[in-house]
Amino acid sequence: MLLSDLLGCRVLDPDGTSLGTVVDVRFRRGPARRTREADLQLVALIVSPRSRMSYYGYERGRVDAPAVINAIMARLHRGARVIPWECVAEIRDGELELGVTAPRIPLDPRVPIGEG
Template sequence: MLLSDLLDLPVTAPDGSRLGFIVDVRFRRTARRGRREGDLELIALLVSPHTRQSTYGYERGRVTGPAAIAKIIRWFHRGSRIVPWDCVARVDRDAVVLGVQPPTIPLDTRMPIPDAAE
């Protein structure tokens, strides 16, 4: 599977509701093997409910300017969330289908994670 196969795909929850579109992904590097770097492992999808546009790195907190662009990007991606790859049941040609309801993990790590009872 290529990254381009995932980007822009809609993400569907187990109940059939649409969570949004994949705008980016997160990887982690596995353990080093001798002098060889570890492999990249897909661990999460970044899902935006309002747009298919990239976040252009503004969700990482290290990109600070221009402020006007940052504000627009934040507005486009309001309500975006991180969906762990472990929640994915299957990847179809036209959608990613989740097997379980994903936890609510906001993109902005400064935001509190909502209580499940809310």
């Protein structure tokens, strides 16, 4: 699977309700190998209910965006959330169907899970 296969896909919860569009993903580096770098493992999708546009890295807490760009990104992606990869049951024709109801994990780490 390629990253381009996921970006732009519509995400559906188990009852068929659209949660939004995949705008970014999160990876974790796996265990290191002696002879080569560790593999990257897909751990989560970033899903935005209002926009198909990427964040271009501005959602990460350590990036200081100009105030105007920060305001635009916040408005375009309000309600965006992290969906763990383990929740995905099926991938087909531009859609990802979740097998379970995903927890509500906000992008902002200061917001408690469930309130995002």
